[in-house]
Amino acid sequence: xxxxxxxxxxxxxxxxxxxxxxxxxxxxxxxxxxxxxxxxxxxxxxxxxxxxxxxxxxxxxxxxxxx
Amino acid sequence: xxxxxxxxxxxxxxxxxxxxxxxxxxxxxxxxxxxxxxxxxxxxxxxxxxxxxxxxxxxxxxxxxxxxxxxxxxxxxxxxxxxxxxxxxxxxxxxxxxxxxxxxxxxxxxxxxxxxxxxxxxxxxxxxxxxxxxxxxxxxxxxxxxxxxx
Numbered sequence: 001x002x003x004x005x006x007x008x009x010x011x012x013x014x015x016x017x018x019x020x021x022x023x024x025x026x027x028x029x030x031x032x033x034x035x036x037x038x039x040x041x042x043x044x045x046x047x048x049x050x051x052x053x054x055x056x057x058x059x060x061x062x063x064x065x066x067x
Numbered sequence: 068x069x070x071x072x073x074x075x076x077x078x079x080x081x082x083x084x085x086x087x088x089x090x091x092x093x094x095x096x097x098x099x100x101x102x103x104x105x106x107x108x109x110x111x112x113x114x115x116x117x118x119x120x121x122x123x124x125x126x127x128x129x130x131x132x133x134x135x136x137x138x139x140x141x142x143x144x145x146x147x148x149x150x151x152x153x154x155x156x157x158x159x160x161x162x163x164x165x166x167x168x169x170x171x172x173x174x175x176x177x178x179x180x181x182x183x184x185x186x187x188x189x190x191x192x193x194x195x196x197x198x199x200x201x202x203x204x205x206x207x208x209x210x211x212x213x214x215x216x217x
Contacts, residue, residue: 001210002163003191005201009147010210012178014169017111018150025213032213051197058206 001054070118070172076125082180083126086187090129094119094154095136095143111170112152118170119154122179128187156182160189173217 002010015022015030025034029042033050035057045053071079096112116133123131134142136151146155147164156165165186171179185191193201 001191001193001201002165003161003185003189004163004193004198005204005208006162007204007206008163008201008208008210009166010163011166011212012169012175013211013213014175015213015215017109017152017170018168021211022213025211027213030213030215034211034213036207036209047193047197051200054204054208054210055200058204058208 069121070114071121076121079122079180080125082184083128085184086126086128088128088158088160088187088189090156090158090183090187092119092123092129092131092154092156093134093142093146094131095134095139095146095148095151097136097151098138109151115152115154115170118172122183129183156186158186158189161186169214170216175214175217 002008013021015027021027025032025040031044032040032042033053034040035053039053039057041053094116096116097109119131123129136143136148136153143149147166148155150168152170153166153168156167165182167175167179169175191198
């Protein structure tokens with residue numbers, strides 16, 4: 001997605017290397033994805049669902065959600 | 068000692084024949100020191116550098132740059148690297164930023180190889196409708212995917 005859009009920064013982060021981030025984002029399962037501090041979900045999801053999360057994070061309200 | 072067996076190297080070389088253009092791996096690490104400084108340790112920095120050097124050695128289309136995170140603060144800032152270990156993967160045609168804060172081993176190694184191929188092509192395997200939707204996004208999005216070694 002970062003390849004396709006200049007507004008996207010995509011990070012892959014190893015939890016054990018950065019325990020402060022694991023604590024900050026309450027990582028209890030992986031993969032956990034956090035988008036703009038407002039949308040987060042655990043596990044692999046189909047492309048369509050991932051895009052829906054992206055759109056929710058990009059919406060004006062950037063509504064919060066956790067699955 | 069390297070991480071990739073001769074068989075692995077041959078297999079990856081074969082995959083890298085699919086690299087379309089040059090890919091830059093911009094890696095930030097710390098100077099190796101005999102002194103242990105609490106809070107400044109990076110347990111996998113050295114191994115990650117070795118692994119990235121091995122990967123870069125498998126194709127002349129992969130260019131590895133190694134930077135000192137402490138001494139080259141301007142370069143780190145320019146690439147958005149605020150912690151180590153960290154590296155950026157980029158190529159012509161890549162619009163956003165692809166960053167790794169992980170030693171790419173196990174499953175993440177396969178992810179890295181796939182990303183290298185996508186980045187070199189400047190496009191992904193996403194469906195056309197997904198790409199269209201992404202094109203309409205004009206808000207900055209920071210996607211963080213947290214993983215553990217597998």
